[in-house]
Amino acid sequence: MSNRGRACREIVQTCADRPRVVVVIGVSGAGKTTVGQQLVDQLCWRFAEGDTLHPSQNLAKMRSGQPLTDTDRAPWLAAVGQVIDGWISRGECGVITCSGLKRSYRRRIISYHRIVQLVYLEGPRELIAERLATREDHFMPVSLLDSQFATLEPPGPDENPITVGIDRPGEEILDHIIGVISSSALSPQ
Numbered sequence: 001m002s003n004r005g006r007a008c009r010e011i012v013q014t015c016a017d018r019p020r021v022v023v024v025i026g027v028s029g030a031g032k033t034t035v036g037q038q039l040v041d042q043l044c045w046r047f048a049e050g051d052t053l054h055p056s057q058n059l060a061k062m063r064s065g066q067p068l069t070d071t072d073r074a075p076w077l078a079a080v081g082q083v084i085d086g087w088i089s090r091g092e093c094g095v096i097t098c099s100g101l102k103r104s105y106r107r108r109i110i111s112y113h114r115i116v117q118l119v120y121l122e123g124p125r126e127l128i129a130e131r132l133a134t135r136e137d138h139f140m141p142v143s144l145l146d147s148q149f150a151t152l153e154p155p156g157p158d159e160n161p162i163t164v165g166i167d168r169p170g171e172e173i174l175d176h177i178i179g180v181i182s183s184s185a186l187s188p189q
Contacts, residue, residue, distance in 0.1 A: 025100030026121035067147035
């Protein structure tokens with residue numbers, strides 16, 4: 001059996017005993033969806049793209065270049081929290097993407113769950129702006145990046161995030177995250 005298959009099996013077996021959820025956070029263009037999908041491929045967990053949970057009004061507002069307010073985000077954050085709560089109540093493991101820009105947003109979606117792991121993708125504005133400029137058919141325009149950085153409250157040590165710089169090679173990012181998740185999944189809580 002390959003190392004990837006062995007790690008996947010060990011993590012899945014651990015998950016059967018104790019549900020785990022990873023929330024990949026960061027500003028738009030940080031690579032949340034890409035990293036989230038790669039994690040799911042490696043961990044054999046469920047995946048939810050948080051952007052698909054936005055109400056249509058939010059998508060229309062962002063497409064028109066208007067930043068979302070806390071009021072706009074409330075139903076979206078509730079939907080993200082429901083996905084997480086559902087996985088945990090069913091004993092499932094999953095990875096979900098969510099910008100999670102503010103501490104209050106993260107508290108709301110994670111609630112009281114200690115088995116939720118934040119993965120924070122951090123990077124310089126210039127690199128992220130380059131990425132956004134090359135995306136096609138996405139609702140989030142580059143013009144809203146400054147509002148995202150203005151809203152961003154990076155997770156603090158008390159939130160126990162796995163913080164990864166997005167200027168690293170993709171495989172290195174993935175290996176680091178899986179290494180931390182694997183060691184915490186295989187140790188008692």
